Amino acid sequence: MGSSEADKPLRRIAASFEELAAVAKQQPPGAMDAAAFSRACSNVSVLFGCLGIAFKFAEKDYVAKVDDLLEASKSISTLPSMVELDIQKDTVRTVGSHTRNLLRVKRGIDMVKVLFEKMLVTEGNSLRDAASVAYAQVFAPHHGWAIRKAVAAGMYTLPSKSQLLKKLNEDEESAKAQLQNFVRSSAPVIRYVEDLFTSRNLGIDW
Ligand code: 1PZ
Known part of the structure; x- marks a missing residue:
């Protein structure tokens, strides 16, 4: 039981992205299952529970968006068809669109x-430092002043690395392997989603 994924969230996250990565790397690109993608992204939500109250608003926003994709996946089976439908309806950039x-x-x-x-x-x-760099690189260019200030303040309330790993039921060594797994497997998945946008000239900087 000790190695079960239930009590090791990092393993579950890494494993679910490894499955998606296999699809993302297919040549020619396959059609990624929308439910599998949504479930993998939903696994990531447990990290918020380890970050404390300051990131509650980020959690709510993220979880609501993942839930929307999960709900949509009941009638739209793949990510490419989800995007195609919004193109047809001209709702790609509409607030709340899939x-x-x-x-x-x-x-x-x-x-x-x-x-x-x-x-x-x-x-x-x-x-x-790690969280600030990640936020600055990925989200800050897309967020207004008020959100950036709130996030910067929240950075001072983050747990330490050892507190975080303890909550995730990992030690330094075991965590390292899982972090590396996720870095490796998430890269092609991120790339796949970006290609869905750029191949249809939808842009990714909005
Ligand atoms: C140690 C890690 C620290 C994690 C810090 C996470 C910082 C993210 C802060 C994001 C605040 C989000 C507030 C809401 C923003 C919305 O305006 C936008 C646009 O939404 P739309 O107009 O389309 O409805 N939403 C977003 O940009 C998505 C934000 C998701 C944040 C996910 C962070 C995932 C990181 C998890 C780390 C555990």
């Missing part, structure tokens, strides 16, 4: 990837 939510959720995954990359190379026990 395609718009997909782009936001993709950024959430990208932020976690950059965070993990930085955690792997940062000495010491603070998460603040």
Whole structure:
């Protein structure tokens, strides 16, 4: 039982992205299952529970968008068809559209990837530098002043790296392997979603 994924959230997250990565790397590109993508992104939500109250608003926003994709996946089976439908309805950039939510959720995954990359190379026990860099790189260009200020303040309330790993039921060594797994497997998935947008000239910087 000790190695079960239930009590090791990082394993579950990494494993679910490894499955998506296999699809993302197919040549020619396959049609990624929308439900599988949504469930993998939903696994990531447990990280918010480890970050404390300051990131509640980020959690709510992220979870609502993932839930929208999960709900949509009941009638639209793949990510490409989800995007195609919004193109046909001219709702790609409409607030709350599946395609718009997909782009936001993709950024959430990208932020976690950059965070993990930085955690792997940062000495010491603070998460603040890694988290700040990840936010600055992925989200800050798309957020207004008020949100950026709130996030910057929240960075001071983050748990330490060892507190975070303890909550995730990992030690330094076991966590390292899972962080590396996620960094490796999320990259092609992020790329896949970005290609869905750029191949249809939808842009990804909005
Ligand atoms: C240690 C890690 C620290 C994590 C810090 C996470 C910082 C993210 C802060 C995001 C605040 C989000 C507030 C809401 C923003 C919305 O305006 C936008 C646009 O939404 P729309 O107009 O399309 O409805 N939403 C977003 O940009 C998506 C935000 C998702 C945040 C996910 C972060 C994932 C990181 C998880 C790390 C555990």
